[in-house]
Amino acid sequence: MERNQLHRQVAQMRQSFFDQGFLDEQFIQLEELQDDTNPNFVEEVATLFYRDSGRLLANLEQAMERSSLDFVRLDNIMQQFKGSCSSIGAKRVRNECNQFKEYCRAGNSDGCMRTFQQLKREYATLKRKLESYFQLVRQVGPREMATRPR
Amino acid sequence: MGMEHGFSTPRTDTFPAGLRVLVVDDDPTWLKILEKMLKKCCYEVTTCGLAREALRLLRDRKDGFDIVISDVNMPDMDGFRLLEHVGLEMDLPVIMMSVDGETSRVMKGVQHGACDYLLKPIRMKELKNIWQHVLRKRMHDVRDIECFEDRSGTDRSHDGPYGVDQSFLKKRKDVDNEKESSDPSSSKKARVVWAVELHQKFVKAVNQLGIDSDKIGPKKILDLMDVPWLTRENVASHLQKYRLYLSRLREEGKLESSKGGGMLNQDLLSPKESSGSFSLQNSSFGQQNDITSKYVYQGTPVLPVQTVTSDPPENNPETEHIIPFSIENCASHTSKNSQLSLNHTYGSMDMSKHPSFDSPASGQYPWNRDVPDHLTFEPEFKLQPKMESCTFNQPTVPVLQQHISSDSPEQHISSGPSISKSNNIGLIDIKPLNVKECDNDTRKLSLIESPLGSFSVSNTDVYGSVFDLKNNNFSQGVDGFKEQPLFERSLQSIPIHSESHHLLDAQVLEPCFDATMGIMKKQISCQNSIIDQTNVTGSASDLRNQVLGSESAASGLLSEDLMFRWLQYGDVTSKDFGMDYIGYTGCNFSDYGSETLLPPYVSKLDPEYLLDWA
Numbered sequence: 001m002e003r004n005q006l007h008r009q010v011a012q013m014r015q016s017f018f019d020q021g022f023l024d025e026q027f028i029q030l031e032e033l034q035d036d037t038n039p040n041f042v043e044e045v046a047t048l049f050y051r052d053s054g055r056l057l058a059n060l061e062q063a064m065e066r067s068s069l070d071f072v073r074l075d076n077i078m079q080q081f082k083g084s085c086s087s088i089g090a091k092r093v094r095n096e097c098n099q100f101k102e103y104c105r106a107g108n109s110d111g112c113m114r115t116f117q118q119l120k121r122e123y124a125t126l127k128r129k130l131e132s133y134f135q136l137v138r139q140v141g142p143r144e145m146a147t148r149p150r
Numbered sequence: 151m152g153m154e155h156g157f158s159t160p161r162t163d164t165f166p167a168g169l170r171v172l173v174v175d176d177d178p179t180w181l182k183i184l185e186k187m188l189k190k191c192c193y194e195v196t197t198c199g200l201a202r203e204a205l206r207l208l209r210d211r212k213d214g215f216d217i218v219i220s221d222v223n224m225p226d227m228d229g230f231r232l233l234e235h236v237g238l239e240m241d242l243p244v245i246m247m248s249v250d251g252e253t254s255r256v257m258k259g260v261q262h263g264a265c266d267y268l269l270k271p272i273r274m275k276e277l278k279n280i281w282q283h284v285l286r287k288r289m290h291d292v293r294d295i296e297c298f299e300d301r302s303g304t305d306r307s308h309d310g311p312y313g314v315d316q317s318f319l320k321k322r323k324d325v326d327n328e329k330e331s332s333d334p335s336s337s338k339k340a341r342v343v344w345a346v347e348l349h350q351k352f353v354k355a356v357n358q359l360g361i362d363s364d365k366i367g368p369k370k371i372l373d374l375m376d377v378p379w380l381t382r383e384n385v386a387s388h389l390q391k392y393r394l395y396l397s398r399l400r401e402e403g404k405l406e407s408s409k410g411g412g413m414l415n416q417d418l419l420s421p422k423e424s425s426g427s428f429s430l431q432n433s434s435f436g437q438q439n440d441i442t443s444k445y446v447y448q449g450t451p452v453l454p455v456q457t458v459t460s461d462p463p464e465n466n467p468e469t470e471h472i473i474p475f476s477i478e479n480c481a482s483h484t485s486k487n488s489q490l491s492l493n494h495t496y497g498s499m500d501m502s503k504h505p506s507f508d509s510p511a512s513g514q515y516p517w518n519r520d521v522p523d524h525l526t527f528e529p530e531f532k533l534q535p536k537m538e539s540c541t542f543n544q545p546t547v548p549v550l551q552q553h554i555s556s557d558s559p560e561q562h563i564s565s566g567p568s569i570s571k572s573n574n575i576g577l578i579d580i581k582p583l584n585v586k587e588c589d590n591d592t593r594k595l596s597l598i599e600s601p602l603g604s605f606s607v608s609n610t611d612v613y614g615s616v617f618d619l620k621n622n623n624f625s626q627g628v629d630g631f632k633e634q635p636l637f638e639r640s641l642q643s644i645p646i647h648s649e650s651h652h653l654l655d656a657q658v659l660e661p662c663f664d665a666t667m668g669i670m671k672k673q674i675s676c677q678n679s680i681i682d683q684t685n686v687t688g689s690a691s692d693l694r695n696q697v698l699g700s701e702s703a704a705s706g707l708l709s710e711d712l713m714f715r716w717l718q719y720g721d722v723t724s725k726d727f728g729m730d731y732i733g734y735t736g737c738n739f740s741d742y743g744s745e746t747l748l749p750p751y752v753s754k755l756d757p758e759y760l761l762d763w764a
Contacts, residue, residue, distance in 0.1 A: 029271070033186045045179060045182060045183060051178075052177060079249065080176075083180065083223070083249040084177055084179055086249050086271045087270070089271065
């Protein structure tokens with residue numbers, strides 16, 4: 001049945017997030033918070049995350065364009081960005097954040113730039129994946145997504 | 151952020167369910183998550199995205215929250231600072247959160263009084279346990295009461311040297327009586343209310359001993375203070391907070407060092423604070439010390455306060471009583487950085503106006519914004535539109551004039567001596583507010599905090615004198631302040647330090663105007679003169695320019711922090727405050743440098759914003 005197939009698809013996609021390290025336990029926490037009063041909670045959080053982190057990313061982008069990097073400022077913005085990533089459990093992106101902060105502390109411009117590029121890639125990948133995921137979820141119906149992974 | 155409206159009372163029957171939590175975090179994603187998580191714990195949640203907003207909420211709803219959870223990194227205010235404020239003002243347990251778990255940060259949190267430090271991502275079980283902190287604190291407070299009971303004995307009814315204490319004692323007595331129930335969670339939260347006078351005593355004792363000396367200790371302070379019902383533990387915890395406060399001030403008091411005496415806290419200090427900084431410099435100034443500790447208000451007279459003639463007779467006695475300023479003190483200040491002194495005096499003035507010390511309900515700190523409440527010394531006070539206008543008399547000592555208008559709507563402007571020039575006297579701009587429209591409950595005097603001190607201004611028409619510290623420019627508040635706002639009218643504290651880029655400008659926006667929106671509107675309409683922050687200093691015209699022509703009742707010196715806040719806050723518009731009064735046009739946030747003046751933002755928010763000395 002198509003519905004079953006959809007279910008399976010969703011479950012598989014979800015599992016891959018964890019297996020591939022895109023998302024961590026926090027995502028599960030969010031799923032657990034979802035209930036009848038907030039049937040689309042996880043997606044709402046994800047939307048907020050995109051919005052907030054997108055803004056921070058733009059700030060970072062701007063700050064990175066300077067010829068000489070202001071590491072303190074970058075570190076500050078990154079701190080906020082990292083906080084945002086932790087809200088949804090964006091594991092890979094968060095790792096890049098940590099790497100970036102390390103380079104900031106070391107005053108390593110090249111390192112920062114490279115890491116930043118990687119970070120952006122990871123971020124874009126995650127965003128894409130989550131968007132398709134939620135689209136599927138909506139098709140299936142949020143209530144059916146109560147399963148716990150792992 | 152969803153903010154609850156309406157005041158909730160603690161539900162003690164199903165404790166910890168119904169625990170009233172205030173969550174402060176600039177990250178909207180986390181705010182949403184935390185709200186959901188806390189609701190799942192059956193707590194009553196209020197969310198907030200800005201620290202100053204949080205402080206406002208806390209001040210508005212005294213005893214409206216049981217615990218505060220705040221992120222460490224906030225755009226408008228350092229989380230630690232918020233922590234200090236909450237600890238000193240409301241004495242609520244505060245939990246810090248951060249994505250950064252570095253030991254040094256955690257340690258800082260604990261040192262600042264956080265009862266816990268959570269790392270993001272936060273787990274449900276961590277939140278489920280937060281009620282323990284509330285319980286623990288309550289039990290501690292109850293113990294304090296018990297000690298009090300033991301000690302005070304029959305002294306309760308004794309009207310000690312401080313009138314304030316009388317009511318305070320009364321309050322305590324009530325609390326004690328209530329404390330029959332064995333359930334600690336249901337006992338009224340009885341905290342030692344560090345009323346202005348009490349705090350003054352504390353500071354005095356501390357100064358006597360020497361804050362930095364190793365001889366200082368809670369026991370010695372307690373002995374010096376000679377307050378029978380106070381316990382060593384009370385003093386100890388208060389001392390700790392005071393120390394933190396001082397150290398923070400010292401760090402930030404760049405000006406102090408350069409100015410030598412004028413310490414202007416860049417922060418938006420509460421009246422107390424500003425004076426505090428002041429006190430750092432002037433040891434002679436008894437009160438100063440108090441000020442640094444945020445307890446600006448000092449009971450001891452510092453400057454002679456002249457109440458404006460128009461002041462309703464009934465208020466006069468109070469004001470005089472309240473604001474005793476010794477001239478000598480002032481004089482000493484004027485010679486040096488009078489700013490400080492001014493701050494100080496102003497601060498005290500302010501406090502006197504609305505010390506909350508005598509009103510149990512008003513919370514624990516004198517700088518309670520609800521001025522009206524404090525003005526009277528009775529426990530129950532009603533908000534009265536108070537207008538305070540402080541003018542400093544320059545020649546020798548700044549004379550603060552305070553007008554406290556009681557119920558009469560019209561505000562009287564202190565037509566007192568205009569401050570001619572004060573040598574570097576900080577100016578305070580206190581404007582009597584027209585309270586006519588304020589209803590008692592909502593009307594609050596916004597405390598204007600400025601380096602000089604804080605003044606509370608009612609949110610009604612405010613006009614006052616603006617003094618240009620640097621330029622010795624004082625514009626006197628006018629009697630006719632009712633009319634439209636002139637610069638002078640607005641409350642503004644002129645930033646005192648010209649040298650420093652920190653101009654704290656002056657406009658202390660006292661956000662608290664819940665009432666009199668209408669008036670505010672009018673007042674605000676005039677604001678357009680946004681001060682050119684970059685020019686801080688002092689030419690008289692600069693000053694004027696600086697003085698935001700905001701009619702807003704609340705103006706105060708905005709500390710840098712406030713400025714930052716403003717900046718962060720973006721364009722503050724009336725919609726933000728739910729008030730349409732803001733005809734705020736000239737607010738150029740873009741002009742804010744880190745230490746520029748804040749635009750005359752008049753918000754309907756209570757002066758907490760300004761007072762936010764964080």
